[in-house]
Amino acid sequence: MLDDAQVAGYLDRIGAQRPAVPGLEGLRHLQERHVLSVPFENIDYHLGRDIHLGAQAFDKIVRQRRGGGCYEVNSAFGVLLASLGYAVEVLPGRVHRPEGLGPAMCHLALRVMLDGEAWLVDAGFGRNSRHPLRLNSPDLQEDPHGGYLVAQAQDGVGGFDVSLDGRPLYRIDDRPCRLEDFGPTLWWWRTAPDSPFLQELFCSLPLADGGRVTLKDRRLVRIEGGTRTIEKPETDADLLAAYRTHFGMDLDELPTGEGAGRTLGIRLT
Numbered sequence: 001m002l003d004d005a006q007v008a009g010y011l012d013r014i015g016a017q018r019p020a021v022p023g024l025e026g027l028r029h030l031q032e033r034h035v036l037s038v039p040f041e042n043i044d045y046h047l048g049r050d051i052h053l054g055a056q057a058f059d060k061i062v063r064q065r066r067g068g069g070c071y072e073v074n075s076a077f078g079v080l081l082a083s084l085g086y087a088v089e090v091l092p093g094r095v096h097r098p099e100g101l102g103p104a105m106c107h108l109a110l111r112v113m114l115d116g117e118a119w120l121v122d123a124g125f126g127r128n129s130r131h132p133l134r135l136n137s138p139d140l141q142e143d144p145h146g147g148y149l150v151a152q153a154q155d156g157v158g159g160f161d162v163s164l165d166g167r168p169l170y171r172i173d174d175r176p177c178r179l180e181d182f183g184p185t186l187w188w189w190r191t192a193p194d195s196p197f198l199q200e201l202f203c204s205l206p207l208a209d210g211g212r213v214t215l216k217d218r219r220l221v222r223i224e225g226g227t228r229t230i231e232k233p234e235t236d237a238d239l240l241a242a243y244r245t246h247f248g249m250d251l252d253e254l255p256t257g258e259g260a261g262r263t264l265g266i267r268l269t
Contacts, residue, residue: 002083006058010080013062014038022085024114027121028131030084034077034123035130039067039247041203045195046255051186053179055079065248067205069197070108071186073124075179078110081121087113088121089176096161096168105177105185107170111135120150120162120172126204127164135160135174144210201255203247213246220246 002010011018016033019026038061044051051068052060057076060066067073078088093107110121118135122128129143133150141148146165153159159173189195204214211224220231220242233239236254243249 002055002058002079006062007080007083010058010062013065019084022081022114024119024132026084027081027086027112027114027119030081031077031121031123031132032130034073035128035206036208038073038123039203039205039249040069040073040124040126041067041247042069042197042201043203043251043255044068045190045197046201047253051190053182053186065250067203067247067249068124069189070122070124071182071189074108074110074122077121077123081110081112089113090179091120091172091174092177092181093159093170093172095170101171103185103188104173105182106189107172108182109170109172111174111176120160125169127169129164130206133162145206203243203249205247215242215246222246 007018014030014033014037016030019029043066044060051072053071053075055076057068057072058079060068060072061076075090078090082088089111091109091111092105093109094104095102095107107125109125112119112121112132119132120135121132127145129141129148130145131143133141133143133148135150138151141150149163150160151163153161153171158175159171161171162169189197192198200216202214202216204212206212207224209225211222213220213222213224218233218239220233222229222231231242233242239254240251243251
């Protein structure tokens, strides 16, 4: 749990107001502010730095004003929600890929219970919704990011398949787990040559108008007001300025693309 000063700092980081009570209105506000403020990025994977989960990710997200992958972003968000009085559980997931469902435990999302109803909270997938999604509704759920469907998995293994505008995103397990259960897959994400997080460098953030700004390696794509612009920062100084201008991140080191194969330290608590 976070203390009052840490909660205040976290809320300031995402530009959110503290809910008077842990209800749905407050949860929608908190997720929206988190999604619009904390980038989905994998820079530290390419710098060979430690990856922290839960409360240990507080410093990176709040004090360094960084982002991260689902393991970092959603687990830290879950700690904030729990500190605000929400009933939060960690759910593991499998990502849908062109060749089929990926390995177990490769996504981390949250389940929040409100008045007996389960809500899927995800601020760290890249194509996640801006607002919480009902876990037990068969209906299409409209969101500023598109139409989401949370459907019961049909192959007898349980869980829910989450899709956006008809495109499958991931399957979420309905059985909660612990943060330390993600240790083996986090090690794989950090070290395996075929890990998607080591294939390319990215940093992405949705915009309030429904657009998005994404920096992949040295290619900056901004979609705003229906207009798509592309820039290519030439120098390291230009690249650092792009991270600062578009994502509010002051980096002290740029990735070299040599994230795999380094000695790693992984902290889960």
